[in-house]
Amino acid sequence: xxxxxxxxxxxxxxxxxxxxxxxxxxxxxxxxxxxxxxxxxxxxxxxxxxxxxxxxxxxxxxxxxxxxxxxxxxxxxxxxxxxxxxxxxxxxxxxxxxxxxxxxxxxxxxxxxxxxxxxxxxxxxxxxxxxxxxxxxxxxxxxxxxxxxxxxxxxxxxxxxxxxxxxxxxxxxxxxxxxxxxxxxxxxxxxxxxxxxxxxxxxxxxxxxxxxxxxxxxxxxxxxxxxxxxxxxxxxxxxxxxxxxxxxxxxxxxxxxxxxxxxxxxxxxxxxxxxxxxxxxxxxxxxxxxxxxxxxxxxxxxxxxxxxxxxxxxxxxxxxxxxxxxxxxxxxxxxxxxxxxxxxxxxxxxxxxxxxxxxxxxxxxxxxxxxxxxxxxxxxxxxxxxxxxxxxxxxxxxxxxxxxxxxxxxxxx
Amino acid sequence: xxxxxxxxxxxxxxxxxxxxxxxxxxxxxxxxxxxxxxxxxxxxxxxxxxxxxxxxxxxxxxxxxxxxxxxxxxxxxxxxxxxxxxxxxxxxxxxxxxxxxxxxxxxxxxxxxxxxxxxxxxxxxxxxxxxxxxxxxxxxxxxxxxxxxxxxxxxxxxxxxxxxxxxxxxxxxxxxxxxxxxxxxxxxxxxxxxxxxxxxxxxxxxxxxxxxxxxxxxxxxxxxxxxxxxxxxxxxxxxxxxxxxxxxxxxxxxxxxxxxxxxxxxxxxxxxxxxxxxxxxxxxxxxxxxxxxxxxxxxxxxxxxxxxxxxxxxxxxxxxxxxxxxxxxxxxxxxxxxxxxxxxxxxxxxxxxxxxxxxxxxxxxxxxxx
Ligand code: SF4
Ligand code: SF4
Numbered sequence: 001x002x003x004x005x006x007x008x009x010x011x012x013x014x015x016x017x018x019x020x021x022x023x024x025x026x027x028x029x030x031x032x033x034x035x036x037x038x039x040x041x042x043x044x045x046x047x048x049x050x051x052x053x054x055x056x057x058x059x060x061x062x063x064x065x066x067x068x069x070x071x072x073x074x075x076x077x078x079x080x081x082x083x084x085x086x087x088x089x090x091x092x093x094x095x096x097x098x099x100x101x102x103x104x105x106x107x108x109x110x111x112x113x114x115x116x117x118x119x120x121x122x123x124x125x126x127x128x129x130x131x132x133x134x135x136x137x138x139x140x141x142x143x144x145x146x147x148x149x150x151x152x153x154x155x156x157x158x159x160x161x162x163x164x165x166x167x168x169x170x171x172x173x174x175x176x177x178x179x180x181x182x183x184x185x186x187x188x189x190x191x192x193x194x195x196x197x198x199x200x201x202x203x204x205x206x207x208x209x210x211x212x213x214x215x216x217x218x219x220x221x222x223x224x225x226x227x228x229x230x231x232x233x234x235x236x237x238x239x240x241x242x243x244x245x246x247x248x249x250x251x252x253x254x255x256x257x258x259x260x261x262x263x264x265x266x267x268x269x270x271x272x273x274x275x276x277x278x279x280x281x282x283x284x285x286x287x288x289x290x291x292x293x294x295x296x297x298x299x300x301x302x303x304x305x306x307x308x309x310x311x312x313x314x315x316x317x318x319x320x321x322x323x324x325x326x327x328x329x330x331x332x333x334x335x336x337x338x339x340x341x342x343x344x345x346x347x348x349x350x351x352x353x354x355x356x357x358x359x360x361x362x363x364x365x366x367x368x369x370x371x372x373x374x375x376x377x378x379x380x381x382x383x384x385x386x387x388x389x390x391x392x393x394x395x396x397x398x399x400x401x402x403x404x405x406x407x408x409x410x411x412x413x
Numbered sequence: 414x415x416x417x418x419x420x421x422x423x424x425x426x427x428x429x430x431x432x433x434x435x436x437x438x439x440x441x442x443x444x445x446x447x448x449x450x451x452x453x454x455x456x457x458x459x460x461x462x463x464x465x466x467x468x469x470x471x472x473x474x475x476x477x478x479x480x481x482x483x484x485x486x487x488x489x490x491x492x493x494x495x496x497x498x499x500x501x502x503x504x505x506x507x508x509x510x511x512x513x514x515x516x517x518x519x520x521x522x523x524x525x526x527x528x529x530x531x532x533x534x535x536x537x538x539x540x541x542x543x544x545x546x547x548x549x550x551x552x553x554x555x556x557x558x559x560x561x562x563x564x565x566x567x568x569x570x571x572x573x574x575x576x577x578x579x580x581x582x583x584x585x586x587x588x589x590x591x592x593x594x595x596x597x598x599x600x601x602x603x604x605x606x607x608x609x610x611x612x613x614x615x616x617x618x619x620x621x622x623x624x625x626x627x628x629x630x631x632x633x634x635x636x637x638x639x640x641x642x643x644x645x646x647x648x649x650x651x652x653x654x655x656x657x658x659x660x661x662x663x664x665x666x667x668x669x670x671x672x673x674x675x676x677x678x679x680x681x682x683x684x685x686x687x688x689x690x691x692x693x694x695x696x697x698x699x700x701x702x703x704x705x706x707x708x709x710x711x712x713x714x715x716x717x718x719x720x721x722x723x724x725x726x727x728x729x730x731x732x733x734x735x736x737x738x739x740x741x742x743x744x745x746x747x748x749x750x751x752x753x754x755x756x757x758x759x760x761x762x763x764x765x766x767x768x769x770x771x772x773x774x775x776x777x778x779x780x781x782x783x
Contacts (some may be wrong), residue, residue: 037738053762057547066513071774085744086743086744086747087740087744088737088740088743088761090481090734090737090740091737091740092737095741121538125511126509126510126511126514126536126704126737126738127511127737127741129536129704129706130703130737130738130741130742131741133709133741134741134745135711136709137745138711143709145536145537145706147535147536147537147543149508149533149535149536149546150508150514150533151532152517152518152521152533153521153531156553156753158546158549158550158553159533159546160554161546161549162535162543162545162546162549163543165545166542169540169542195525205424214689222623281650326523327518327521328515329518329521351479353479353481356481356482356511356512356515356737357511359479359481360478360479360482360512360515360519361515361518363476363477363478363479364477364518364519364522364523364774367476368576
């Protein structure tokens with residue numbers, strides 16, 4: 001092993017291996033659910049998974065699957081397949097790849113385990129509603145829609161009572177689907193674990209306030225999968241406990257994720273899954289670390305609304321007031337808050353063709369950030385899964401120009 | 414038919430029309446989606462005016478919305494930022510698609526009209542709790558309007574508006590019925606002018622004019638029709654020329670499933686119950702838009718029923734580029750039609766589109782083929 005190899009090795013986050021194992025076990029369980037007499041529910045990434053865990057139903061996340069498809073560079077082929085099926089190229093590539101996968105058993109695992117039911121929460125977008133309708137027709141299974149009205153400016157009493165009532169409808173839906181009574185004690189326990197898991201996830205993400213940062217947003221993109229899929233389980237709590245300890249240890253022993261952190265950046269929107277390696281190298285070459293992002297923090301940003309001891313009742317608010325289900329000005333406030341917390345020098349926005357609710361409004365956020373902080377902002381045009389909307393040379397030039405400005409600014413300062 | 418001229422005049426110069434309305438009867442509230450509760454707006458003494466893109470070049474909106482946003486949303490924002498909508502008192506945003514959802518934020522942050530309201534209707538329409546919520550939302554909107562109007566909306570005001578809009582809906586339905594029965598009774602471009610005009614003209618005047626038109630049409634003795642019978646389905650269709658092209662190719666639009674057509678005006682409101690309940694019933698039960706949910710196959714079934722009732726030869730889907738809700742529904746609706754051996758064609762439109770050159774060839778080929 002050469003010296004640089006050794007250093008690189010030291011920089012590797014040990015928990016990654018464990019995480020892969022946990023995810024593999026999870027997917028194996030899901031794949032063999034039928035044989036073990038377990039039910040499978042497909043659920044949206046922002047959906048309330050806790051009642052499923054409490055009912056012993058295995059949750060499966062097509063969006064997580066979409067990310068895996070993107071990261072394994074299988075996106076283009078599947079997107080084209082969906083287009084052949086009549087789905088426009090302008091639709092979300094998570095939806096397109098998932099719909100195509102069902103037709104051809106594609107993707108890195110040869111498709112997801114078939115659902116017994118579908119749970120769709122529209123707190124992230126209107127796309128999931130249409131997408132889950134497509135799957136409900138395809139699999140001919142019951143679909144539950146949790147309708148969480150957008151809170152452009154406020155969270156009203158009407159919204160609270162509407163969503164709260166739907167939580168009861170959700171439980172009845174599940175009781176019917178698996179033909180057993182809902183166990184409220186178990187739910188309370190799952191709720192506590194979900195709360196703890198999110199708290200720990202938050203703790204992990206916050207470790208990057210340290211300079212130099214022990215991990216980057218690219219790691220967060222990777223470690224996110226557990227808080228999404230296994231939220232509400234002891235496994236997730238234990239894992240993030242371990243991860244946060246490892247981060248603390250890195251801070252104590254001065255191990256940074258990139259060799260020479262000089263600039264700290266904030267990322268907005270979903271990752272560009274098929275270019276993670278290239279992007280992280282690119283920024284690292286500029287001695288820049290993406291220390292935080294608006295995407296992975298969405299799985300702990302509603303913590304303030306959760307009542308650990310009364311999870312079920314606080315769920316309505318916690319699931320309604322998430323990052324994508326609020327007005328653009330409030331989203332900008334969260335960005336400003338992160339800029340302060342993580343003390344960043346620049347803001348990288350991914351204008352994501354797939355995700356309209358995340359991307360429309362970005363230009364206004366960009367202007368607000370420029371006006372209020374003066375930090376440089378760059379917008380990169382891409383798509384999270386479909387590489388046809390990404391130009392490497394254009395992105396390369398943009399990042400170089402952006403980093404130039406940051407470097408000059410620092411010199412002026 | 415000269416009675417249709419005022420409709421053509423209205424749609425050719427909505428700004429001029431708005432200026433006149435503003436001078437005569439007061440304040441105008443804009444909206445972009447068929448879920449805007451016009452009856453409430455009208456009952457508060459405001460003029461509800463549906464906004465369409467003026468189709469001008471996109472310059473200012475470019476700084477707020479990326480190019481992968483539909484041309485309706487970008488176009489209306491452009492008009493607003495360029496001052497072409499200065500006649501508005503304010504804007505009402507019922508919740509529909511992701512694009513309008515964000516337009517509402519961008520509008521709120523970048524324009525300076527006196528009035529602004531998000532009417533966050535439920536997305537699900539087929540449950541009791543969603544209906545209760547819809548009633549709550551309508552009540553809240555009523556309060557917002559009352560504040561802006563500085564007077565309360567009485568039961569009577571609302572009842573009057575409801576019966577006015579019922580009259581409008583009834584007459585529009587009657588015109589559609591006649592068009593289906595005798596496709597040559599009225600030209601497609603005239604029908605387009607009537608429907609689009611109905612969304613922007615003064616409603617009292619409109620009700621009178623529609624009544625006259627119905628009477629005149631009922632007296633007509635149109636020649637028998639032997640051309641192709643077409644349904645136009647999709648999002649908004651703000652292209653008069655499509656109607657012209659269809660007719661030039663030997664077809665006629667005998668029914669539609671459009672936000673700017675049947676879906677906007679179908680159904681009437683019960684007049685003998687509490688008016689807010691009546692509004693809830695109408696907006697929850699009307700033919701749904703793809704951004705809403707009432708069942709997994711509701712829209713496909715509606716379209717098949719429509720095709721059956723009107724004995725059509727083919728369906729033309731006209732959707733706007735970058736419109737997610739419609740793009741998601743298209744494949745299954747197409748499949749539904751094909752299972753029933755109904756031929757169909759999909760046109761993806763863009764408000765900014767120059768001319769219909771390529772489209773016209775496709776339309777011609779399609780109509781000749783069916
Ligand atoms: S990427 Fe955006 S549009 Fe696609 S499912 Fe996620 S939130 Fe919805
Ligand atoms: S055309 Fe489609 S995307 Fe555009 S505003 Fe209408 S529903 Fe939304």
